[in-house]
Amino acid sequence: MLKSNGENILENKNQPKTAILSIVNLTKKYGTRVAVDNISLNIFPGQIMGFLGANGAGKSTTIKMLTGLAKMTSGNVYICGKSIKTSFEQAIKNVGAMIETPVFYSYLSGYNNLKFFAKLSGNVDNQRIQEVATLVGLSNRIKDKVANYSLGMKQRLGVAQALLNHPKLLILDEPTNGLDANGIREFRMMLKQLAYKEGISILISSHILSEMENLCDMIAIIDKGKIIQVKTMDEIKHSCLSAGSQYIKCNAPNFSGKLITQNFGVPVKIQGEKVFFTVKDKRLLPQMIVMLTQKKVLVYAAGEVDYSLEDVFLNIINKNHNTSIS
Template sequence: MKHQDDFVLSVEGLSKTIGKREIVHDITFQVKAGEIFGFLGPNGAGKTTTIRMLVGLIRPTKGKIIIDGYDLQQDFLQAIRHVGCIVENPELYPYLTGRENLEHFARMVKGISQERIDEVIELVELKERIDDTVKTYSLGMRQRLGIAQALLGKPKLLILDEPTNGLDPAGIRELRTFIRQLATQEGISVFISSHILHEVQLLCDRVAIIHQGKILQTNSVTQLVDQERKVEWIIHPVEKGVQILKQISYVSQVEIIDQARILTHMPPEKIAEVNHQMIDKNIDVTGIKQYKQTLEDIFLKMTEGNQVG
């Protein structure tokens, strides 16, 4: 039974309880075709548990996972057919060569030809070392072999769990370029989890932020970053200015820095409007500064006050 919609991956009300602890609580999100979707959260937020449920390693306590229109619980074989994944480290058989590893996993899926194996080897640029045993590989090479393995079945959805773990900066940049290329050229949707936020900011179209097993927000990165900016006002008199700013609904977190400066969070397109109001009330505005937020700022703001223990 195939559900018809535009999403490659659709997760509804997913929960997992292990023992008495609810590790993932009622998660819902969708991944569109061809997009790179970031799954962000601190360590222990439930990222890995969620990913393991997405690939069928863990049975959800509640909820539904639809991959390419197939329910993962009911149509496991159909649903998983179009998924390539690396869960945590790229662990392959160290006593086999790179090529033997790929052939091993190719034999588990119908219709993967020798040409396809050569193709993915070419794609991840492992041609020279492919006939060496994996135990002689560097971490970066293992990572690439892991991706080659994930790409073998021409997946529509690539799931990568913390793919940059342990890579050096050059390796991270290389991986980023590679993932971009996969999404734009091959139309593969990529679901990528990370706790290193600036990495994902540069890569993802949309992100979901998960904290203590719950999704706090799902949005496009540009919207998340641009929906609010930090705006610094240099005005006189400060007290009166604060009163006015506090009355405006879309201005939040009004904070007096010193005698003349106030820091606010607000949408950037409303700056002129606020400026008008200030002038109307006879407040001297001598400076307005905009700061672009990073995902880190947003993330910290969202998870603030939620810290229990």
């Protein structure tokens, strides 16, 4: 719902805060190919939103439109209530962005690179340069040449650059691409502290769900240009459990499977020594074990199937592919 002055009013009256970022029916077509298909999404103050999708799903195209690097075909984007169509400068001054791998002058130090960008953007003083270097954990290497930086350090410098102007919203496009597990963890910790210390909202894209674990409050899943789910990280983790079923590992899986179906009325699947099934009432599992033991089956193990976050992501995407008409 929009006021005539272009300000975005939230339709949900229960929502206490105004969105920092509001994407409304955003579409991007390249010729006849629809790269981003009518997506809508809100990010609220202090929220860290993960933007998750396979390669080619439309993440970078969306982010380029949010930051004015690509022209939208239709729809609108509001940043702190200002439309990037009608009030681009007022909207974009609230945004710091790092899109793909940031480019720096490798013969200059990290500090002088930041100084260069600070000059470009105007009112950023030397104190802020030191401040952002500290925020991203680069203060003791900031006088070194960028040529001697690791990939992780370059990514941090990119974030430092994006922070120069005290943005309310930080947009990062696949910032952990190419980092090793340790680098990813450190980068994640840095972002969390940043969101906390600077009180900013973050939109961060990735094609790997587990990279967003312990970082994002919410996850928006984009597939073939459409947002197919927006969930809290807790909901996603919960669906790890409920998507999956239980199993019993034993010496007679076929026999046990038949008994379970006969006595508990649930369909089963046999794989190796394991019988898989789904029961909502967890108390049925020990009852099954007692029954099987009474029938002289040797039960080796039993429990919940431990689906990984990646399994859950792939399940959501695959379901979407099976239900979409195209």
